Amino acid sequence: MVGGTEGTGSGARPGDAGGTEHLTVERCGATLVLTLNRPEAKNALSLPMLVGLYDGWAAADEDDEIRSIVLTGAGGTFCAGMDLKALAGKGMAGERYRDRLRADPDLHWKAMLRHHRPRKPVIAAVEGHCVAGGTEILQGTDIRIAGESATFGLYEVRRGLFPIGGSTVRLARQIPRTHALEMLLTGRPYPAPEAARIGLIGHVVPDGSALAKALEIAEQINACGPLAVEAVKASVYETAGMTESDGLAAELARGWPIFDTDDAKEGARAFAEKRPPVYRRT
Known part of the structure; x- marks a missing residue:
């Protein structure tokens, strides 16, 4: 890893996202x-x-x-x-x-x-x-x-x-x-x-x-639930090379836990109360 400070971004490290000259x-x-x-x-x-x-x-x-x-x-x-x-x-x-x-x-x-x-x-x-x-x-x-x-x-x-x-x-x-x-x-x-x-x-x-x-x-x-969004993206890619039966099993394994999150409950409450949901990634 670079430890110096020469030039724009020369000390950038993973997670800093400070950018570089390009x-x-x-x-x-x-x-x-x-x-x-x-x-x-x-x-x-x-x-x-x-x-x-x-x-x-x-x-x-x-x-x-x-x-x-x-x-x-x-x-x-x-x-x-x-x-x-x-x-x-x-x-x-x-x-x-x-x-x-x-x-x-x-x-x-x-x-x-x-x-x-x-x-x-x-x-x-x-x-x-x-x-x-x-x-x-x-x-x-x-x-x-x-x-x-x-x-x-x-x-x-x-x-x-x-x-x-x-x-x-x-x-x-x-x-x-x-x-x-x-x-x-x-x-x-x-x-x-x-x-x-x-x-x-x-x-x-x-x-x-x-x-x-x-x-x-x-x-x-x-504006969507972040846990749901990330789980959906992961499921699409991880099941791409599977048979349909294996893919459906993997989808259940990744998708069911989302229903138990606080965000899922917040989504239902917000819908019932006719307001935008406030998701907290929990």
């Missing part, structure tokens, strides 16, 4: 907004960005007052993928973060949501380019909104590379296989309306309004 963090009520902030490079992934993402996911997991997460990009772009100049050996920004990687060699995969799933819902607000590593991170999010001019795609094969961020496993589980294979094997761009048609994203909105729509959905989630 990742900004903002609280918006009960929503944590993480913004990829390297617009001059179309928010290409950098070491400071990955460290900031990792810390942001960790902070959201640890803070019970955070009920949802929004991931977006600065400068009208979501993420153009890995910094290919760095991959070619020309160096990656943020060398002072290298000891974070040495302390946790899996940090970059957790940051990209390949080896970590936040327990809070993650909403992607996409404008502009969301390609290569951007589309791979997208597959780790739960709800996805895009501006009408946004572009998606997995370009790796066009560069002789492999989309190793999880796409050969996840994509065909999220959209029909024929569409997944076409996206993976052609490396072509997908405009937002087509991405919505094949099921990669859920909403197409006017350019510049993806973040507002994401925050609107986040507020709807935040």
